[in-house]
Amino acid sequence: MRSTSKSAILEIRIAAFSVAIIASAAIAPAVWAQEPGWQDQVGAIEKGKYADLAAVSGNPLQDITQLQRVQFVMKGGKVIRNDMPTRTTSAR
Numbered sequence: 001m002r003s004t005s006k007s008a009i010l011e012i013r014i015a016a017f018s019v020a021i022i023a024s025a026a027i028a029p030a031v032w033a034q035e036p037g038w039q040d041q042v043g044a045i046e047k048g049k050y051a052d053l054a055a056v057s058g059n060p061l062q063d064i065t066q067l068q069r070v071q072f073v074m075k076g077g078k079v080i081r082n083d084m085p086t087r088t089t090s091a092r
Contacts, residue, residue: 049077050076050077051074051076052074052075052076053072053073053074054070054072054074055071055072055073055084056070056071057069057071071083071084072084
């Protein structure tokens with residue numbers, strides 16, 4: 001029988017928990033958008049709408065460790081952290 005280390009088990013549990021959090025974060029805006037008085041304030045990423053966002057550079061569903069490297073955070077529509085690389089546009 002193969003032995004599994006405690007750290008490997010912990011990492012698997014953290015990954016499963018993180019996927020559950022990601023799933024609920026994806027569903028929550030749609031639920032709130034159905035509540036009376038919230039329809040025009042939530043449910044989409046648009047100017048003037050209330051937003052809580054966290055952004056990473058990769059896909060956390062493929063690599064859960066992306067959640068350890070959050071680069072952008074918006075809370076209540078205000079940017080709290082922005083470590084995203086600046087994009088430059090070239091003249092055409």
